[in-house]
Amino acid sequence: MHEEIRIHDKRILVRICASGISVLGSQFFVIAIAVIAVQNVGPVGFSLILITRAIPRIALLIFGGVVVDRFGPVRLVAAAEFLSAAISLSLGLLSLITVPKLSLLLLASCCFGVIRAVADPAEGAIAPYVLANEDLPRYQGLLLGVQRSATVVGAAAGGVVIAAGGVAVGFFVDALTFAVSGGAVLGLRHVAASKKGKGADRAGLWKEARAGLQLVWSNRLLRSLTLLALGMEFSLQGPIMVGMPVLCMDRGWGTRAIGALLSCYSVGSIMGSFAIASVGKRLTKVGVAVSIILLPAGSCLAVMGLTFALPMAIASMALIGILSGVVNSLLVPLLQTSCDRAYIGRLMSVATLGVSGLTPLSLAIFGILIEVNGPTSAFVCGACGLGCLALFAFSANRQASGGWNGLK
Structure with a gap:
C-alpha cells in the first residue's frame, strides 16, 4: 500500500512555494551573469555563455528522461538543486575576490546545462509520483502560477538588489533559493518511493531513450x-x-x-x-x-x-x-x-x-x-x-x- 497525499498536504504546498523561490533566485543569477558579461566579456561572450548552457541541455534531455525513469524524480531534483546551489555559491565567493573569467563562466554554464537536462524532466515527473491524479490540474495550476509570479517579482527585485549589493549578492541569493528548493523536495522522498513504478528496463541509455x-x-x-x-x-x-x-x-x-x-x-x-x-x-x-x-x-x-x-x-x-x-x-x-x-x-x-x-x-x-x-x-x-x-x-x-x- 502506498501513502496517498492530496493537494492540501503541507509537503506539497511547501514544494510549490519552494519551487517559486528557486525560480525567483534564478532571475538573480541571470541578471548577475548579464552584468558580468556586459561589463567584462562583451555581448559575444554573453552569447557564448547562453549557448554553452543551451547546447548540453538540449543534447542530453532525452537521456535525462531515462535517468529519471531509472532512479525516480525526487532525489534527482534534490541533487540537482544542491549542485546548482554549490555552483552559484562558488561563483559568489569568487566574485568577492575577483571578476570571474569567461572560461570559468562557460564551465559553470555548461554544468548548469547538464544539470537541467536531468532536472527539467524530473521536475515534470514529480507530481504523478506523489499526488492522486485528480489533484494534478490543481497542482499544475498552482505551480505555474507561483513560478510565473516569481519570474516577474524576481526580475524586478534582482535588478534592484544587484545594483545595490553587486553581482556576488545575486549569486548568493540564487544559491540560497536552490538550497531551500532542494530541502523542500526531500520532504516528498518517502511518498515518491512508496509509489515508485517498475522503472525503466536496463537496456542501455540509447535503447531506453x-x-x-x-x-x-x-x-x-x-x-x-x-x-x-x-x-x-x-x-x-x-x-x-x-x-x-x-x-x-x-x-x-x-x-x-x-x-x-x-x-x-x-x-x-x-x-x-x-x-x-x-x-x-x-x-x-x-x-x-x-x-x-x-x-x-x-x-x-x-x-x-x-x-x-x-x-x-x-x-x-x-x-x-x-x-x-x-x-x-x-x-x-x-x-x-x-x-x-x-x-x-x-x-x-x-x-x-x-x-x-x-x-x-x-x-x-x-x-x-x-x-x-x-x-x-x-x-x-x-x-x-x-x-x-x-x-x-x-x-x-x-x-x-x-x-x-x-x-x-
Whole structure:
C-alpha cells in the first residue's frame, strides 16, 4: 500500500512555494551573469555563455528522461538543486575576490546545462509520483502560477538588489533559493518511493531513450497531446515575442506599450493558472474545454494584430495570457495521466525538448514573415494556427477512448 497525499498536504504546498523561490533566485543569477558579461566579456561572450548552457541541455534531455525513469524524480531534483546551489555559491565567493573569467563562466554554464537536462524532466515527473491524479490540474495550476509570479517579482527585485549589493549578492541569493528548493523536495522522498513504478528496463541509455520516443509516437493520445502542446507554443511565441514589439512601433504606441502588453500577458497567464488551481477538481470535460478555449485565444490573437486601438490590444493580450495559462495547466496533467509511470520521465523530456527546439524556430519563422509582410501577418497566421489546433483537438478528443477526461 502506498501513502496517498492530496493537494492540501503541507509537503506539497511547501514544494510549490519552494519551487517559486528557486525560480525567483534564478532571475538573480541571470541578471548577475548579464552584468558580468556586459561589463567584462562583451555581448559575444554573453552569447557564448547562453549557448554553452543551451547546447548540453538540449543534447542530453532525452537521456535525462531515462535517468529519471531509472532512479525516480525526487532525489534527482534534490541533487540537482544542491549542485546548482554549490555552483552559484562558488561563483559568489569568487566574485568577492575577483571578476570571474569567461572560461570559468562557460564551465559553470555548461554544468548548469547538464544539470537541467536531468532536472527539467524530473521536475515534470514529480507530481504523478506523489499526488492522486485528480489533484494534478490543481497542482499544475498552482505551480505555474507561483513560478510565473516569481519570474516577474524576481526580475524586478534582482535588478534592484544587484545594483545595490553587486553581482556576488545575486549569486548568493540564487544559491540560497536552490538550497531551500532542494530541502523542500526531500520532504516528498518517502511518498515518491512508496509509489515508485517498475522503472525503466536496463537496456542501455540509447535503447531506453528510443523506447520513450516510440511510445510517444505510437500512442495516439500521447501523440495528439504532445503535438497540441508544441503547436500552441509555436503559434504563440513568434507573434508575441517578435511580432508584438514590431507592432507597437508600427502603430506608434511606443516602447511603454511593449512593457504594458508583456505585463498584461504575464499577469493573464498567472490568473489563468490560478483559475485552474481553484476549479481543477471540478473539471470533467477537459478535452472539450481545451478545444473550446483555443478558439477565443486565436480570435484574440487576430484582434491583437488588426486593431489600431491600444486599449483593445491590451485587453486582447490579457485574454491570451489567461487562456494560454488555462490550457497549459490542463495539458500537462493530461500528458502525465496518459502515460505509464515507468515512462513519465522520458515523456517529460520529449515535451521539454520539443518546446526548447520549437521556440527559436517559431521566432525565426515569424521574424522572416514580419520582415516580408509586416507584423499583422504574424498575428493572423498565429491565429489561424490556433484555430487549426482547436479543430485538431476536437477531432482527437472524439477519437480517443473516453475522451481526454480521465484524470482518475
